[in-house]
Amino acid sequence: MSALALVRASHPGPVVAVTALALALAVSEGLGPVRVVLVGAAVFFGQLTVGWSNDLVDRARDSVVGRTDKPLATGELDVRLTRLACGAAVVATVVLSLACGWMAGLVHLGCVAVAWAYNLGLKSTVLSWLPYAAAFGGLTVFVALAGQPPALPAAWVPLAAAMLGVGAHLVNALPDLADDAATGVRGLPHRLGAGGATVAAAVVLVAGSVVAATGTSSAPRTLVLAGLVVVVALGVVAVLARGRTPFRAAVAIALVDAVLVVAAR
Known part of the structure; x- marks a missing residue:
């Protein structure tokens, strides 16, 4: 049950959607099979960190409004386990991103960082749209720079x-x-x-x-x-x-x- 709850807490819909978009962009850019896999894996683990960090930050708020679809808010999912999973995903994101090239890696890590900034407070401001614009726009730059040779779109x-x-x-x-x-x-x-x-x-x-x-x-x-x-x-x-x-x-x-x-x- 913990494994299933962990998956649910990751926001699997956005994880799959954004990873699929990254893979489609990588294929359309003409990246080789290895690079396509690296790009997809980096984005996948990055999105896991975004989803888990979101639910970790919001667990008290989700509990107040009775969000039964949030395993951390209901107590179905252990906070420590989620933190460990999120930490492991962060490490994987860093390694896989930089494996795509240092320029590409830094861009992708920047995309993940602005998504975390949204979770940590920007979501409650008039600038809540900015992390989404930066992350989605940056994703296309990351994929282009992951090519060999790297190139800006x-x-x-x-x-x-x-x-x-x-x-x-x-x-x-x-x-x-x-x-x-x-x-x-x-x-x-x-x-x-x-x-x-x-x-x-x-x-x-x-x-x-x-x-x-x-x-x-x-x-x-x-x-x-x-x-x-x-x-x-x-x-x-x-x-x-x-x-x-x-x-x-x-x-x-x-x-x-x-x-x-x-x-x-």
């Missing part, structure tokens, strides 16, 4: 990825706005409110789609045009619909954005 790539990160932050916060407000978390989504955050997410994700679509001519035009049509339609739904539909539409836009960023490489 075109400027539009981290820009589009940063917009995707901001949109992901706004979307990710929507289901927890009430719980966060009850425990004093006042990040950008909370200041915008559910309606404002949904509209802002749709706008920034659509803008990111446009940046990705116009950044290069290497992606199939049919795919790009189809993606933009879908994104605009979803953006309209996110702004006009009610209930959980805007949230689902924003998530769908984020997924299309990720496909466009990878396809446009």
Whole structure:
């Protein structure tokens, strides 16, 4: 049971999603098999540290609002075990990141550091969006620098990825706005409110789609045009619909954005 609880406390959804995005970027960059594995492993362990540190920092807050989906808050998962797992993941992240090259490694460790900064306090400020922008944008720089020889990506790539990160932050916060407000978390989504955050997410994700679509001519035009049509339609739904539909539409836009960023490489 402890192993399963440990997995749940790692935020497995974001771990898998961000690792998959990194692997897709690595393949699209033409990295060799060994480098692809190193990039994926570094991002995987980095995301584990982010998820575990988040739940360790928030365990008292999660307990106050009765988060039964949080094993640390319910007492199902031992705090010491989680700290040990997180520490081991930190070591693995450092080693694997630097194995991708010292420049690439430092960039990735910077991405993980800003994610930790979010967990440690930035989430409660108006700058809560900044770690997401820096981490997602930096991820594309990390993957490009992991190539042999290392090379910086075109400027539009981290820009589009940063917009995707901001949109992901706004979307990710929507289901927890009430719980966060009850425990004093006042990040950008909370200041915008559910309606404002949904509209802002749709706008920034659509803008990111446009940046990705116009950044290069290497992606199939049919795919790009189809993606933009879908994104605009979803953006309209996110702004006009009610209930959980805007949230689902924003998530769908984020997924299309990720496909466009990878396809446009």
